[in-house]
Structures are given as structure tokens and as C-alpha cells.
């Protein structure tokens with residue numbers, strides 16, 4: 001890759017491609033008892049299950065957090081990505097909460113983790129602006145799950161300030177804690193964009209779908225559209241469309257559909273849609 005500036009935007013699809021799958025065999029092998037008790041079908045939907053007690057909730061969540069973050073090291077795909085950009089002027093924005101970029105030795109000053117992390121607890125009611133590494137507590141919880149799939153009550157995490165329950169630091173309600181590091185990295189992301197705005201820059205978007213498109217997907221399109229020195233490579237198995245402004249509304253259109261409408265714009269020369277396996281492409285780039 002010729003350009004020195006690389007902006008990575010990563011969504012759930014990148015972690016799925018790296019092997020961190022929320023369904024199938026990986027789920028069934030690790031959650032057999034929970035599937036028997038609750039009829040869970042995958043880790044995405046089970047994450048929304050309304051557990052009756054905190055003891056049951058943490059029995060499930062400690063395993064979920066361990067399996068997808070605390071107990072994991074870097075996957076080969078994230079390590080290859082790091083290999084690819086480590087000597088570049090890179091920055092990462094990600095909605096993923098599995099911390100794979102950190103595990104794969106990306107510089108924490110060059111990562112904006114917008115939606116939180118499984119690895120941290122916060123006060124459930126956000127009474128103060130701090131997050132806490134939960135890895136030791138999570139490991140302890142897992143060792144103490146009983147036959148009814150509960151953890152002991154005295155192991156429930158309590159807020160050190162208000163004494164109320166703790167929760168995982170995930171953006172799922174109005175109480176998401178954005179701590180000092182979160183704010184610092186939000187500014188670092190804005191500074192990075194400002195510093196490369198007049199330079200040749202490659203945006204690599206991996207596995208970003210339509211759950212929260214306003215965080216990475218739409219801004220990446222818009223910024224590249226406006227800046228003719230930028231190129232956007234979108235890696236996505238299913239969703240390679242662009243958001244296009246028509247006369248009265250916006251619509252998702254494929255490059256072919258845009259061409260058919262005769263809306264040829266030079267931006268299309270700077271947009272690279274890629275539906276192939278991410279790891280295969282990274283392997284080729286590393287050769």
C-alpha cells in the first residue's frame with residue numbers, strides 16, 4: 001500500500017471473520033447448560049435475555065464476557081491487520097467490544113472504542129465517571145457457577161461509590177459511562193481526521209453493517225465523497241451499497257444501480273467494494 005495514512009473502521013463483521021462467532025458450534029460447545037435451561041439460540045439474542053435474578057444474569061454474562069474478551073488472546077486476523085499497518089500513520093475507530101485491537105498490539109492512543117468493552121464494569125446508574133477492569137472478577141464468577149446456573153450472591157459486583165449494582169461498560173441504555181480515556185480518544189479521532197484531511201488517505205472499513213451505521217459507515221462514505229484524495233475500501237460480505245441522495249430522499253444503491261441511473265460521480269473511482277474473505281485479501285496484501 002502506497003499511502004501512509006490508514007483509517008480503519010471496524011464493526012462486528014470483522015470479529016466474526018476472525019472466528020469470534022456468536023452462533024453455531026462455538027456457542028453450542030460453550031453454553032450447553034444455558035441452552036438446555038433457557039432455549040438460547042446464539043450469543044447475540046441471549047445477551048438481551050431478561051434474567052430474573054442478578055445471580056443468574058452474571059452466571060451467563062461471566063461466561064459470555066470470558067469467551068469473547070477476557071479469556072481470549074488476539075486472533076490471527078487482527079494480528080495480520082496490525083502487521084499491515086503498524087509502520088503506517090493509522091487510526092482505528094471500532095464499535096466492537098471484544099478489544100481485539102488492543103490484544104493484537106495496536107497502539108491504545110490510536111484506537112477509539114466507541115461502544116465500550118466487555119472487559120470493564122461501570123456503575124449501573126453511572127453515578128460516577130470511571131470504569132473498572134473486571135477480568136479477575138469474571139474468572140472468579142465462572143469458577144463459582146452452581147448447578148442451577150447461578151453465582152453466589154456475595155460475588156455480585158457492587159459500585160464502590162453508591163453501593164448499587166455494577167454493569168458491563170456497554171452502550172445499551174442512557175447510563176453508558178464515557179470515561180476520561182473515552183473522551184481523550186474521541187478527540188484523538190477528530191484530530192487524526194483533521195491532520196490527514198488534505199493528504200492521500202486510505203479508509204479500510206471492515207464488517208460494518210446497519211446496526212449503528214451513523215458511527216462509522218455513513219461518515220466514512222461522506223468524508224471520502226468530499227475529499228478527492230481519500231479512498232474507501234469497504235470489506236463486507238452482504239452490504240456493499242452506498243447511501244445516495246436522490247431527488248426527494250436517500251436510498252441504498254449498489255454501484256451498478258448508481259451507474260444505471262446515470263449518476264456517475266468521480267467518487268465511484270475512489271470506492272472499492274470488496275465481498276471476498278477479509279483474511280484472504282489481507283494475506284495477499286502482506287505478501
Ligand SMILES: [Zn+2]
Nearest residue numbers: 123127159162
Ligand atoms: Zn454507583
